[in-house]
Amino acid sequence: MESIEIIARGKVQGVGFRNFVFQTASSLQLKGFTLNQADGSVRTIAIGERSKLESLVAEIRKGNKFSIVSSVDTRWNPEINEEFKDFGIRT
Numbered sequence: 303m304e305s306i307e308i309i310a311r312g313k314v315q316g317v318g319f320r321n322f323v324f325q326t327a328s329s330l331q332l333k334g335f336t337l338n339q340a341d342g343s344v345r346t347i348a349i350g351e352r353s354k355l356e357s358l359v360a361e362i363r364k365g366n367k368f369s370i371v372s373s374v375d376t377r378w379n380p381e382i383n384e385e386f387k388d389f390g391i392r393t
Contacts, residue, residue, distance in 0.1 A: 306355045307380045308346040309339075310362050312372030319344055320391045322366035323358075327389040330354040337392035349386060 310319070315338050323336040323346055332350040339345050348358055365371040 303349060304352045304355060305334075305347065305349045305379050305382055306359070307377040308348070308359060308362055309343050309375040310346070310365075310371050311343045311374075312365075313368075313370040314344045314365070315342055317368035318366055319369045322369070323362060324389060324391050326361045327358055330357055332358060332389055333386035335386070335390045335392045347380070347382060348389070349382070 320336045320338065323344065327334065327336070327346070327348055330350065332348045332354055334346065334348040336344060336346040346358075346362070348355055359374065359376055363371060363374050
């Protein structure tokens with residue numbers, strides 16, 4: 303199991319992007335969360351198999367049909383101080 307922190311920037315708030323990330327991560331059976339940041343970005347923490355995490359990053363780069371993703375920053379295996387039972391959306 304690995305973990306990743308993903309920061310997506312662009313037109314990613316107010317366009318259903320967190321729900322898109324939630325649906326994608328849930329379908330990949332990942333654990334973690336996604337939330338809006340004050341700077342307009344969306345932050346995602348995900349835990350699972352590396353290949354599934356890479357798939358999540360690829361989908362986030364594409365975005366949903368309402369978003370415009372201008373950049374995606376990733377950090378592999380950040381220190382995470384909590385356990386997750388599933389994937390969720392935080393506000």
